[in-house]
Amino acid sequence: MKNKITVLLTGIVMSALLLSGCQAGKGLETENLTITQYKEVEIDEVEKAAAVADIDVDSYIQSMLESEADAVAAEDRTIEKGDTVKIDFVGKTDGEAFEGGSAQDYPLEIGSGVFIPGFEDSIIGHKIGDTFDWNGKFPDNYDSAEMAGKDVVFTITVNAVVPELSDEWVKAVSKKSGTVDEYKKEVKELLEDNAQKSYEYSVEMAVWEKVMENTTVKKYPEKEVDEKKNAWIGEYKSAAEDYGIEYQTLIEEEMGMLLEDFEKQIDTAVKDVVKERMVAEAIADKQNIKLDDKTYEKELEDMAQEYGYPDAETMKEAADEDTLKNEVLKNLVMEWLAEHCLQVRA
Numbered sequence: 613m614k615n616k617i618t619v620l621l622t623g624i625v626m627s628a629l630l631l632s633g634c635q636a637g638k639g640l641e642t643e644n645l646t647i648t649q650y651k652e653v654e655i656d657e658v659e660k661a662a663a664v665a666d667i668d669v670d671s672y673i674q675s676m677l678e679s680e681a682d683a684v685a686a687e688d689r690t691i692e693k694g695d696t697v698k699i700d701f702v703g704k705t706d707g708e709a710f711e712g713g714s715a716q717d718y719p720l721e722i723g724s725g726v727f728i729p730g731f732e733d734s735i736i737g738h739k740i741g742d743t744f745d746w747n748g749k750f751p752d753n754y755d756s757a758e759m760a761g762k763d764v765v766f767t768i769t770v771n772a773v774v775p776e777l778s779d780e781w782v783k784a785v786s787k788k789s790g791t792v793d794e795y796k797k798e799v800k801e802l803l804e805d806n807a808q809k810s811y812e813y814s815v816e817m818a819v820w821e822k823v824m825e826n827t828t829v830k831k832y833p834e835k836e837v838d839e840k841k842n843a844w845i846g847e848y849k850s851a852a853e854d855y856g857i858e859y860q861t862l863i864e865e866e867m868g869m870l871l872e873d874f875e876k877q878i879d880t881a882v883k884d885v886v887k888e889r890m891v892a893e894a895i896a897d898k899q900n901i902k903l904d905d906k907t908y909e910k911e912l913e914d915m916a917q918e919y920g921y922p923d924a925e926t927m928k929e930a931a932d933e934d935t936l937k938n939e940v941l942k943n944l945v946m947e948w949l950a951e952h953c954l955q956v957r958a
Contacts (some may be wrong), residue, residue: 623914624929625895629899631721637649637651638651638652639651639826640894640898642894643830643889644829644831644832644833645827645828645829645830645887645890645891645894646827646828646829646830647823647826647827647891647894647895648827648828649676649823649826649828650949651897651952652821652828652952652953652954653819653822653823653949653952653954654951654953654954654955654956655815655818655819655822655953655955655956656818656955656956656957656958657955657958658811658814658815658818658955658958659811660809660811661804661807661808661810662807664737664800664803664804665819666900667794668803669799669800669803669859672733672799672803673777673795673796673799673800676785677696677774677775677776677777677781678696678698678719678774680771680774680775680781680926681698681719681771681773681774681775687740688739690736690737690739691722691736691737691738691739691770692722692736692906693719693722693723693736694720694721694722694723695721695773695774696719696720696721696722696773696774697719697720697722697770697771697772697773697774698717698718698719698770698771698772698773698774699715699717699718699720699735699768699769699770699771700715700716700717700718700768700769700771701714701715701718701744701763701766701767701769702714702767702768703763703766703770704761704764704765705759705763705764705767707900708861713764713766717771719774720732720735722735722736727750728748728750728751728764729748729751730746730748730749732748733869734746734748734766734768735768735770735819738770739770739773739864740770740771740773741769741770741771742769742770743767743768743769743770744767744768745766745768746765746766747764747765748763748764748765748766749761749763749764749946750762750764751761752885755904768807769838777791777792779791779792782794782795783838785797796824805827812947812950815950815953815955816936816946816947816949818948818953819946819950819953820946820949823891823949824887824888827887827891829887829890832883832886832887833886836886837879837882837883837886840882840885841875841878841882844878844881845875845878846881846907848862849864861906865919871925888942889938889942890902890946891945892938892941893940893941894939895945895948895949896944896945899948901944901945901948903937903940903941907940907944908937908940909924911940911943912924912927912928912936912940913934915927915939915940917941
């Protein structure tokens with residue numbers, strides 16, 4: 613019996629060691645940090661990108677048409693039924709503006725019947741740039757009992773005419789398409805690509821958050837933390853100087869925080885940034901993820917587009933090279949983590 617118990621206990625210990633070794637193989641440790649697990653991290657299943665429907669394409673194109681309306685603002689013609697215009701309007705009853713009766717750059721199809729009778733017809737015959745008053749009346753059966761049957765005066769300004777979807781318009785806004793049908797296919801591919809990128813980003817962020825939770829920093833690089841903290845605080849000091857007030861006044865009176873609490877938050881935020889850099893570098897080193905010049909430039913182009921810069925060179929002028937390289941390496945590591953994670957249904 614004693615031998616059996618000894619064998620049983622030995623088996624339990626060996627199993628524990630094997631499990632521990634397996635778990636350890638999914639983590640890593642350096643002089644400055646410990647990551648208990650970064651391989652095969654479990655995350656809640658992320659919903660796959662939904663299929664792009666025709667209505668999604670049409671909605672996107674309509675928003676593009678409306679955004680291009682200002683480009684034809686100087687068009688010298690009168691508004692007709694069927695036109696879609698962008699208008700400002702202010703409605704008043706008894707000389708007072710009422711809630712919900714005003715808007716700016718509102719897109720309105722003339723003849724749609726969205727507004728009370730007579731409102732849309734009043735715009736017909738006017739030109740872009742016209743401002744005029746229209747006297748009307750809310751219907752007796754209007755949805756709002758408070759407004760039903762009341763006389764109203766709308767001051768309307770015609771800002772622009774939304775262009776019609778045509779081959780000519782497509783050629784003016786697209787570098788790829790020359791016809792409406794081609795443009796619809798282009799937009800569908802764009803929306804599908806955006807949906808897939810959104811899905812991938814959600815997975816990457818979920819895994820990254822888990823890995824950060826699994827990480828303990830044993831020692832922060834004090835020089836880097838101090839430099840970043842001083843730089844961040846320096847920006848607020850410069851802002852205070854621009855406003856002509858003391859730094860402490862800016863924080864305590866304008867931001868409503870005690871200076872000590874504010875600088876503690878800065879310290880925490882800086883350490884979070886440094887921790888992310890340390891984790892990315894540690895995993896990249898362990899998995900041999902290299903940031904060569906070609907990869908760096910390609911990733912910069914993608915980042916510039918994502919952050920709204922016209923090109924990578926412009927983004928380089930806005931941020932220092934170390935910051936950009938850290939961000940690119942982090943992106944590469946996040947992609948690797950996403951490829952090696954496990955999605956689990958909740």
